[in-house]
Structures are given as C-alpha cells and as structure tokens.
Amino acid sequence: MSEQSHSHPTPGLYLIIVAALFVGTFATWGIAFLDLGIWNPVVALTIAVIKATLVILFFMHVHYSSKLTKITISAGFFWLMIMITMSLSDYLTRAFLPR
C-alpha cells in the first residue's frame, strides 16, 4: 500500500498490454466480417471498451494512482454514460408514441 503510489509498471508489463491491444485490434477487424446480426456492434464496442480500460489502467497509470484521481475519472465516465444513455433513451423511444 505504501509503495503503491510510487510503483510503476515495468517494460515487461507494457509488452503484455500492447500485445493484448494488438490481439484486440485483430479480433475487432476479423469479427467485423462475420455476420453476427445485431451483435456485431456490441462485440466491437465491448472489445473497444476492454482495450480502452487496459490503456487507462496501465499506460495511463490509473491502476497505480491515488483514490482521488480514480474517483474523479470514474465520475467523468459516469457523466459520459449519462449523456449517452439519456440521449439515446429519448431518441430510441420516440417511435413508441402514437402519432
């Protein structure tokens, strides 16, 4: 706990992360040519979220940062989710109303 704020990832860990990111990119590309119906964008975005999380936690050192930084970043993404879900829940449900 005491050395948490000072420890940074090693080049070895960075290599593992970048390999995972490359694998994710190849997977996104390959899966895009399979017909998964409505699941195509879901799978693509799930992989993108995993890749972004790896970048944020390790390349951007959030895994090793203070609780204040962590909670601030979480709040920011929470607000982003509010914007996207609220906006889409409006536009996606307009067709439900009788004309």
Place this chain on the structure above:
Amino acid sequence: MSTSQTTTTEHHPALAHQFDSMEQQQEASTFGMWVFLLTEIMMFGGLFTAYLIYRIKYYDAFVAGSTSISVGWGFANTLVLIGSSFTMAMAVWAAQKGYRKSQVWFLLGTMVLGAAFLGVKAKEYYDKWDECHIPGIGSQVIGKPFNTWGGCSATNDKLGNIAKEIIERGEKNHEEIPPGAAKQTAERTEIFFSFYFAMTGLHAFHMVIGLGLLAWLLLRARSGEFGPSYYTPVELGGLYWHFVDIVWIFLFPLLYLISRHQHGV
C-alpha cells in the same frame, strides 16, 4: 496528508513554491491533467452521442458511407497508434528511470508513428476528395462537390457511386431497391461523411497538438532535464497521447466497421 513531508533535502529546481514536495506537485499536476482530459472526453462524447443517434436513424446510409472508406488503412492506423502508445509509455518509463538516451529514442519513435498515422489519414482524406465524398463542398471552389450518384470526376469511376453500390448490393442479396430509394439513402451518406470528417478531423487536430508537445518534450529530455525525482511533463504528455489513442480505439469500429460482412473489404 497527515504525514508532513519535511523538505530537508535541497530544493529541486522544478519544484514550484506553492507545493510542499515533488510528490505533491506531481499528484496535483496529474489530477489537473485528468480534469482537463475529462472535459475532452465530454467534447468527443458529444460527437459520439450525435453520431449514435444519426447512425440509428439513417442506418442504411451509414452502412453505405462506412463501407466506402478503406478498412485496411483504418486497421493499419489502429495498429500504428497503439504502437505509438507503447513507445510513449516506454518514454515515460525511461524518463522516470533517468535513461536519457532511451527517453529521446522512445519519444522520437512515438513522433514517427504519430506522423505515420497522420500520413495515412491524409491519404484517406485525399481518397474521399477524389471520390467526391466531401460533404457540402461547392463545385466553384474546389471542383469536386459531394456526389453520390454519378458524374463525379473520380480517377476510378467505380468509386463514388454510392447509390449504384446500394442497388448492386441489393441485386446480390436478391432484393429490389428502387433507384429513388437508393439515391435518397446515398444522399443521406453526406451526414455520415460530416461525422466522419468532424470526428477524425478533431482527432487528427489533437494528434498535431500531440506531436508539438512531443517535440517540446524531446528537446527537454535531450538536455537531461528528467529523472526519477522529476518527470511530470513526460507523464502528462503521455496521458494526453494515450487519451488520443483511446478516442481512435472507439472511432475505428464505429466509423469503419458498420456491417462490413455485407460488403467485404
């Protein structure tokens, strides 16, 4: 906070007077950088939200627009940018360790990969111009107005005819698509291309700023300014660069990979 840091060690030249210690200064700087990045996330988030709404509303047009951009180049650029994030992370590591030479090389590598990304982007933009897919450009100014039906002076006349492609795709899947409907969908691809250029353009603009930051860091790293006790500028430059990478991680599947299985490469 309760553990008071007594600065008995001699004053580091990079320590600003409002901070008690180098650790406190770095913590404050990192926090401030993240607050800035969150405002950036909200800015790109607005574009992503608008994009999602229109993608759902004009799905066929977005499929047509998306399949007209080169997935191969977009894929290659994703690998290039991820590679540049890796070299950037290594530059921060080298700065923290105080390895001067490897800092310089990793920063230089990041800049080369960033420039390669922008080069590919320029090639893709040129192709869109050649195919008459730049939204809203009047014929008087540049000579290639937005055109989805035909009559475009594209170098390859197979390119640029989105309406024709929609009809051909329909024939392949044994559906009847009347020319009027195909033309209307093709015209709506102008909205897709507006988003494409706004989002990739804003992203590329961030890349250009990032390259400027990297050049500045490179000069400072070369003079041996960074070491274990002070590498905050490299760390924050890294945060910015990784953020730009993350935006692209979402742009690639959203813009390039809408219903690719229908149409192939």
